[in-house]
Amino acid sequence: MTLASQAFKGLLRRPDLIQSQGYIGGRWLNALSGKTYTIIDPSLDAPLADVAAMTADDTNVAIEAADEAFQQWRNTTPNHRAAILQKWDRLLRENEADLGLIMSKESGKPIAEAIGEVSYAADYLKFFGHECLRYEGFMIPSHAHGRKMMAIRQPVGVCAMITPWNFPIGMLARKVGPALAAGCTAVVKPAESTPLSALAFAKLGEEAGVPAGVMNIVPSAREAASEIGRTLSVTPTVRKLTFTGSTVVGKILTEQCASTLKKVSMELGGLAPFIVFDDADIPAAVEGLVQAKFRNTGQTCVCPNRVYVQAGSFDEFSKQLVKRVSELKQGVAHQRGFDLGPLINSGAVEKLTAVVEEAIELGAKPLLGATKNPLGPAYMTPTILTNISTNMRVAKEECFGPIVALQKFETEEEVLKAANNTEMGLAAYAFTQDLGRAWRMSEQLEAGMVGLNVGLISAVQAPFGGIKQSGLGREGSIIGMDDYTELKYVCMGGLA
Ligand SMILES: NC(=O)c1ccc[n+]([C@@H]2O[C@H](COP(=O)([O-])OP(=O)(O)OC[C@H]3O[C@@H](n4cnc5c(N)ncnc54)[C@H](O)[C@@H]3O)[C@@H](O)[C@H]2O)c1
Numbered sequence: 001m002t003l004a005s006q007a008f009k010g011l012l013r014r015p016d017l018i019q020s021q022g023y024i025g026g027r028w029l030n031a032l033s034g035k036t037y038t039i040i041d042p043s044l045d046a047p048l049a050d051v052a053a054m055t056a057d058d059t060n061v062a063i064e065a066a067d068e069a070f071q072q073w074r075n076t077t078p079n080h081r082a083a084i085l086q087k088w089d090r091l092l093r094e095n096e097a098d099l100g101l102i103m104s105k106e107s108g109k110p111i112a113e114a115i116g117e118v119s120y121a122a123d124y125l126k127f128f129g130h131e132c133l134r135y136e137g138f139m140i141p142s143h144a145h146g147r148k149m150m151a152i153r154q155p156v157g158v159c160a161m162i163t164p165w166n167f168p169i170g171m172l173a174r175k176v177g178p179a180l181a182a183g184c185t186a187v188v189k190p191a192e193s194t195p196l197s198a199l200a201f202a203k204l205g206e207e208a209g210v211p212a213g214v215m216n217i218v219p220s221a222r223e224a225a226s227e228i229g230r231t232l233s234v235t236p237t238v239r240k241l242t243f244t245g246s247t248v249v250g251k252i253l254t255e256q257c258a259s260t261l262k263k264v265s266m267e268l269g270g271l272a273p274f275i276v277f278d279d280a281d282i283p284a285a286v287e288g289l290v291q292a293k294f295r296n297t298g299q300t301c302v303c304p305n306r307v308y309v310q311a312g313s314f315d316e317f318s319k320q321l322v323k324r325v326s327e328l329k330q331g332v333a334h335q336r337g338f339d340l341g342p343l344i345n346s347g348a349v350e351k352l353t354a355v356v357e358e359a360i361e362l363g364a365k366p367l368l369g370a371t372k373n374p375l376g377p378a379y380m381t382p383t384i385l386t387n388i389s390t391n392m393r394v395a396k397e398e399c400f401g402p403i404v405a406l407q408k409f410e411t412e413e414e415v416l417k418a419a420n421n422t423e424m425g426l427a428a429y430a431f432t433q434d435l436g437r438a439w440r441m442s443e444q445l446e447a448g449m450v451g452l453n454v455g456l457i458s459a460v461q462a463p464f465g466g467i468k469q470s471g472l473g474r475e476g477s478i479i480g481m482d483d484y485t486e487l488k489y490v491c492m493g494g495l496a
């Protein structure tokens with residue numbers, strides 16, 4: 001019995017969704033080296049599965065498979081591609097309980113959220129399964145008699161996709177959906193901690209009729225990430241690279257891709273400000289912050305990282321927030337009834353604990369938490385700090401975990417300046433009942449996405465992405481296929 005079949009014994013309706021080999025050219029394969037690596041269930045701090053440890057050699061095979069498949073896939077009709085994406089959408093929904101459980105066990109995402117993410121991922125397949133039916137070029141008024149001018153959309157080719165662990169299926173679907181809809185093929189390197197979700201996603205894609213080579217998955221250990229990233233970046237047949245992850249890695253990949261002048265899309269880190277004005281509905285702002293900050297136990301790129309509350313509401317807001325956060329239940333992610341799970345691993349807890357301790361040494365006061373968590377090494381106690389100063393890391397670095405650092409402000413001008421005083425610009429939030437102020441915030445906050453009186457902003461219909469060092473390009477929405485196509489100008493003469 002394998003490690004994975006033991007760990008999932010009796011838990012899945014479809015045990016065959018657990019795949020531990022890579023998926024290349026329509027075949028389930030061991031790594032060429034024969035090596036595997038072990039992934040961990042962070043809730044239980046226990047080994048979960050042994051997965052093929054693929055490397056650059058396997059990646060090259062996957063690129064060749066994707067390139068070969070592209071020659072046929074690019075010529076399929078949008079109706080054909082739409083039917084496959086729509087079937088895949090249905091299969092994801094039919095298997096949401098199993099997929100949610102797999103994701104929850106390997107990432108520590110609370111089970112209800114994990115099942116919600118499966119539905120979010122399916123929405124991307126459905127959306128682009130429809131979108132490709134109406135995606136069109138345009139006619140151009142001709143500048144000369146006897147000529148017709150037009151612009152047509154064509155798939156860019158083989159697309160490399162590197163995805164993070166915090167949304168192991170959602171981020172994959174947000175890339176694979178529009179890419180396949182446009183007629184591109186894909187080579188995916190999932191995050192090392194969460195390959196099982198990506199492989200189960202591929203298994204259902206195979207069942208939906210995605211042809212061999214159109215989507216390839218190369219699981220790998222952390223040690224191979226940079227060589228695989230480099231291979232994907234420098235190989236000329238790969239025409240686009242799309243990455244979701246940290247800004248540090250995004251910059252390395254962008255630089256590497258310059259050597260072959262690939263198209264790149266970068267969905268990178270955030271440092272979202274969350275601003276509560278005195279004129280806000282305070283209970284709604286508290287609820288908005290809890291939803292935005294504690295989603296996936298504080299590990300989403302759009303989580304608020306700097307919370308600014310206007311002086312007149314500071315005490316009341318803090319009191320209500322402490323009460324609300326104290327009510328959140330934390331425990332084993334794949335068991336029902338918990339709002340918070342562990343972090344991705346014990347290393348993340350150690351890193352954040354050091355950030356909290358440093359803040360306290362520099363004068364921060366804990367209103368809640370800041371204590372060792374008895375549940376296990378990967379669990380972080382929800383923590384609320386006040387008396388924050390801007391030299392503390394908690395106020396200037398992305399803290400991927402359940403930590404809220406509350407800062408007080410006096411004026412709109414002051415808070416806007418503080419909120420924009422960063423190189424990051426992914427999401428921003430403001431709570432106010434003054435329409436003029438809400439409008440000023442939406443225009444003046446330097447971010448790719450702004451939530452006004454709302455903490456949850458992600459939706460397949462919305463263009464997702466950041467400005468400044470939070471990224472390049474947008475994913476999802478009606479422009480989501482643009483980055484997977486080239487616009488070709490055609491001028492036809494001799495028609496007079
Ligand atoms: N903007 C967004 O849409 C978005 C979404 C999710 C996460 N994120 C960001 O991702 C970060 C957290 O995820 P993470 O810790 O997994 O990030 P990460 O950058 O360490 O890893 C992301 C992916 O990159 C791979 N990787 C690591 N080093 C690499 C290299 N040198 N070359 C190629 N690939 C490499 C990893 O194996 C993983 O697949 C946060 O900063 C978060 O804000 C952004």
Ligand SMILES: O=CCCC(=O)O
Pocket residue numbers: 166167170299300301302458464
């Ligand atoms: O982590 C960032 C992406 C999550 C989302 O789509 O809201």
